[in-house]
Amino acid sequence: MSTIHTIASNADPAELARFNSLASRWWDENSEFKPLHRINPHRLEWIDSLALLAGKQVLDVGCGGGILAESMARKGAKVTGIDLADKPLQIAQWHAQGQDVDVNYAKSSAEAWAGQHVGHYDVITCMEMLEHVPSPAAVIQACAEMVKPGGWVFFSTINRNPLSYVLAIVGMEYLMRILPRGTHQYARFIKPAELLAVANSSSLVLQDQHGLGYNPLTQHFRLHGFMGVGYLLAMQKPLQAQVPASQNS
Numbered sequence: 001m002s003t004i005h006t007i008a009s010n011a012d013p014a015e016l017a018r019f020n021s022l023a024s025r026w027w028d029e030n031s032e033f034k035p036l037h038r039i040n041p042h043r044l045e046w047i048d049s050l051a052l053l054a055g056k057q058v059l060d061v062g063c064g065g066g067i068l069a070e071s072m073a074r075k076g077a078k079v080t081g082i083d084l085a086d087k088p089l090q091i092a093q094w095h096a097q098g099q100d101v102d103v104n105y106a107k108s109s110a111e112a113w114a115g116q117h118v119g120h121y122d123v124i125t126c127m128e129m130l131e132h133v134p135s136p137a138a139v140i141q142a143c144a145e146m147v148k149p150g151g152w153v154f155f156s157t158i159n160r161n162p163l164s165y166v167l168a169i170v171g172m173e174y175l176m177r178i179l180p181r182g183t184h185q186y187a188r189f190i191k192p193a194e195l196l197a198v199a200n201s202s203s204l205v206l207q208d209q210h211g212l213g214y215n216p217l218t219q220h221f222r223l224h225g226f227m228g229v230g231y232l233l234a235m236q237k238p239l240q241a242q243v244p245a246s247q248n249s
Helices: 013-025 034-051 067-074 086-098 110-114 136-146 162-175 192-201
Strands: 057-061 078-083 103-107 121-127 147-158 205-215 220-224 230-236
Touching (some): 013 086, 034 067, 034 205, 034 220, 034 230, 057 110, 057 136, 067 078, 067 086, 067 103, 067 121, 078 086, 086 103, 110 136, 136 147, 136 192, 147 192, 192 205, 192 230
Parallel strands (some): 057 078, 057 121, 121 147
Antiparallel strands (some): 147 230, 205 220, 205 230
16 A cells, blocks of 8 residues: 555545544445445446446545445556555555455545646545535546546535435434534535536536435335435546637637
8 A cells, every 4th residue: 555645635634533543344245334235236326327437547545445446446446545544544555465356556645646646547536525524526527537538427415405314324324323423513415506616617628417315114215316415426527628619719
């Protein structure tokens, strides 16, 4: 596992400490990370259906313990995972080695990694991460810089509205206790329009979108059309820069 210079201003020390404290349970499918294990097959299938992962250079931003990164590598992708939390990265590397899965892990912020990897990746994933950093716009911009023209960037996060507060915080953390209390801060939830505005300004174009639903009776997640709580966006960088209409005349 390598380390490069990190941009600490876009890291929350409390968030890093929390994920470090939970790292040993990352691959326990009955632990606090059960939702990630349940979500992963759905997001993996969706990503692969659009980006065709086999043989692609892939970067997983905020990879944590490597659940998504490892599953993309099993699809034949050449995967690098970056994160700023030491212990989840150690768990990710240990698990990949134990499963004989080839994933490169590095300690870095997206912004610092972008300084050395402009236009390098075919696919970039940034899943369940933006709501945990002080400046999600900086991460989105970095992802846009690192993806190749024609490449894909996938985001998933949580909408900001009264319904998401009730379901994602009150319901998931306090009533059903699916997630530890304090996992999410409502003020850091991101409306789809806000994410899209930043992505569009970074020359990323929306190609597909889904909401993420949860059935408390079956304890299963699914992708659907309602984006009021959790949601996923598939963005693509155009092969050529868009020329303003005034320059086409």
